[in-house]
Amino acid sequence: MSAESDHDPDDDPGHDHDYEELGLVAGLEIHQQLDTETKLFCGCPTDRREPGNSTHRFRRYLHPTRSELGEIDVAALEEASVEREFEYLAFDSTCLVEADDEPPGRIDGEAVEVALEIAALLDMTPIDQAHVMRKLVIDGSNTAGFQRSALVADDGAIETSAGTVEIEDLMLEEESAGRVDETDSGVRYALDRLGIPLVEIGTRPDITSPAQAKEAAERIGMLLRSTGTVKRGLGTIRQDVNVSIAAGARVELKGVQSLDDIDEIVAEEVHRQVELLAIRDALSDRDASVGDPEDVTDVFAETESGVIGGALSGDGRAMAVRLEGFAGLVGREIQPDRRLGTEFADHAKRHGVGGIFHTDELPAYGVTESEVDALRNAVDADEDDAVAMVAAAPEPAAAAIEAVAERARAAITGVPEETRGVQETTSEYLRPLPGAARMYPETDVPPVELDIENVEPPELLTEKVERYESEHGLDAGLAEQVAYGRRMSLFEAAVGQGVDPTLAAQTVESTVTELRRDGVPVEQLDDERFLDAFSLLTAGEVTTEGLPDLLTALAENPELSPTEAAEREGLGSAGxxxxxxxxxxxxxxxxxxxxxxxxxxxxxxxxxxxxxxxxxxxxxxxxxxxxxxxxxxx
Missing domain, CATH: 1.10.10 (Arc Repressor Mutant, subunit A)
Known part of the structure; x- marks a missing residue:
């Protein structure tokens, strides 16, 4: 049941909620890859590779380890409850450190310098000595079963129009392996991404509206790009958002890829928690409870449902649980195209089943009315009760229905604390929130002394825009396009060798975009090729009008020098x-x-x-x- 919005969508995209009254608090975790020469703990390059170019592969199984205090992290324990094989695609550049067959080297000095520069931009205080820690991760994204991470700085702040957002910490970490696809037995990863230096910036829970969350993320993103030493492109920056309301619970939303969606994602999570609280109140009024799972395979012995019949073929079992007082609530919408029953299904799917059935949506999927009645009778469900059911092989069916029962019990309490994965603007359950047992010291990497005295904070992108307007005469739109674009350093180099600033800006932005749209492989043009082309222009050997044709020729014929390309295309200046x-x-x-x-x-x-x-x-x-x-x- 979704509420309609009747106010400014920029302040609250999608739902009519008073965030102050609800007690919304949110915090950000920004993960940004650094554009360094080598990876964080080895000398391998940080360039991405295509999975099809892998040269060999290997497989691993991962299991959780105990912390120094003998504890096992609850999130890792749940990950380990699902037995999976992890396959890794390696490349000609993959080393023994990446395969976890050799201890890591010392932490990369260039990455430390960039991290300190970022700390200065965030007005943070570096710690005296950085100690590398191991963060337990057994979802297969790291061959070692943990991620190496070091605290670099703390106690910073940024300003937003809604007030100050304090920065709690800045971590320097190794990036995880890139997920390629699912396999019959587990997950396949590529090792080209594993080990790329990454900074994680965590704010305090000072954010009080979706709009402020977006503004804070944009501000941090601008500061990161101002260094000129962060990677650009899809997947190189990710935002996690921690969201809670006063009567709800802290929920970590993982993997926000687009800043444009972050306000809507926060708003949808608030709405989800509001709806779960409404369900909690309804269940309380009904004195709801959850029964014990029961085997109901006999109910579907003669079923004509293809889905259930297929699942029960061989030794498959149908397992069900009575949800007393849940009738009509399991099918209640809590986010677009997501219901309470979808939440139950998220937990069930963790154990290898395709999903669940529940009586708020039955009869359907070939299940008849008489089978629904028989299912209700089998678990002693009344008309105010709902029944949830899974059909699968015995072991996953038993584990999945128990997971559904546990999530149903949590619904009676309210909003569970958990980590959720973002899917566009909604989210799905991933795992419980990790605890302190997740971190323990890394004994193979020595500490690093940190010194910020010689760190020179770079010119901010906002300051570049102003300078491009005042010094180079660019209009505001073009100045911003160049300053925030990927070819900002190329523009400055071109102006430095005498190219008219407006022409240089239009070439590296508008002309390149037009050529790309025309199918020209502009990715073949590196900065050196551009500057060589600009040199012919400033020398009078190529005209402004001929420059796009020259760039096209250079992109399509990488073996030609700019002079050769100009001659072949007849682009020399006429007398x-x-x-x-x-x-x-x-x-x-x-x-x-x-x-x-x-x-x-x-x-x-x-x-x-x-x-x-x-x-x-x-x-x-x-x-x-x-x-x-x-x-x-x-």
């Missing part, structure tokens, strides 16, 4: 006499039009002149000569 001859020829060919229209003929003749010159003359030069020739004859 002044040749330009005048072409202009005169065009004017004489259109003498009648010139005599009749005078300067009114200019536009058409200008295009004809430029076409005849094939981009080998500057437009300003051609325009000046054409005006002279028309005026002579008009």
């Amino acid at each position: 002044s006499e040749e330009v005048r001859e072409v202009v005169v020829e065009v004017v004489e060919r259109n003498a009648d039009q010139v005599e009749t229209e005078g300067m009114g003929a200019f536009s058409g003749l200008m295009g004809e002149c430029m076409g005849a010159l094939g981009g080998r003359a500057e437009g300003d030069t051609v325009s000046e000569l054409l005006r002279e020739e028309i005026q002579k004859r008009a």
Whole structure:
């Protein structure tokens, strides 16, 4: 049951909630890959590779270990309850450290320097000595079964329009392996991403609205990009959001990929918790309870449901649980296309079943009314009760229905604390929140002394925009496009070698975008190729009009030098006499039009002149000569 919104969607995208009254508090965890030469604990490159280019693979099984105090983290324990095989795709650059067949090396010095620079931008205080810790992770994303992480700085702050958001800590970590796909027995990962240096920035729970969450994330993102040493592109930055309301619980939302959605994601989680609390109140009024799981296979012995029949073939079992007082609530919507029953199914799927059935949605899927009645009778369910059921092989069926029962008991209490994975703007259950037992010291990597005295904070992107406007005369839109773009350093290098700033900006942004849309492989153009092309321009060997054609030729023919490409495409600058001859020829060919229209003929003749010159003359030069020739004859 979703409420309709009737107010500013920028403040509350999707639902009409008073966040102050609800007691919303939220905090961010920003994970950003660093663009360093090598990985954090080995000398392997940080370039991404295609899974199809892997040279070999190996498999592992992972199990949780105890902390120094002999405890096992609850999240790791649940991960271990599902037996899975992890397959790793290795490459010609993969080393023994990445395969966990050799101890890690010392922490990368370049990554430490970048982390300290980020700490300075966030007004944080570095700690005296960074100690590497192991963070238990057994979902297969790290071959060692843990992630290495070091606290670098703490006690910082950023400003938002809604007030200060304090930065609690800055961690320097190794990135996890990239998930490629599911296999019949587990998960397949690629090792090219594993070990890339990563900073994790955690705020305090100072955020009190979805809009402020988005603004804070954007501010931190701008500061990170200002360093010029962070990776760009899909998957290189991820945001996790911790959200709670006063009567609810802390929920960690993992894997927010787009800043544009972060406000809606927070709003949807608040709404989910509000709906769960409403369900809790309804269950309390009904004195709800959860029964014990029971085997109801006999109810479906003659079923014509293809889904259930297929699951019961062989030694499959149907397991059900009576949910006393839950009728009508299991099917209640708590997020778009997600219901309380969907939450139950999330927990069941962790144990290898495809999903669950429940009586709020039956009869359906080939299950008949009489089978629903028989199912209710089998577990002694009344009309106010709901029944949840799974059908699968005996072991996963038993584990899955017990997981459903546990989640149903949590619904009676209210909102469970948990980690959830973001799917667009909604989320699904992943695992319990991790505890302190997750972290323990890394004994293979020595501590690192940290010194921020010689760290020079970079110019902020917002400051670059202002400078590009004042110093280079760029309009506000183009200045922002260049400052926040991936070719900002190329723009500055081009201006430094004498290229007109507006031309340089338009080339690295607008021209490149247009060429890409036309199918030109612009990814073949590195900064060096661009600067070589700009050198021909400043030397007068190529015209402004010919520059796009030159870039196209260089992208499509990587083996050619800029000079060779210009010669092959006939892009050399025409001499002044040749330009005048072409202009005169065009004017004489259109003498009648010139005599009749005078300067009114200019536009058409200008295009004809430029076409005849094939981009080998500057437009300003051609325009000046054409005006002279028309005026002579008009």
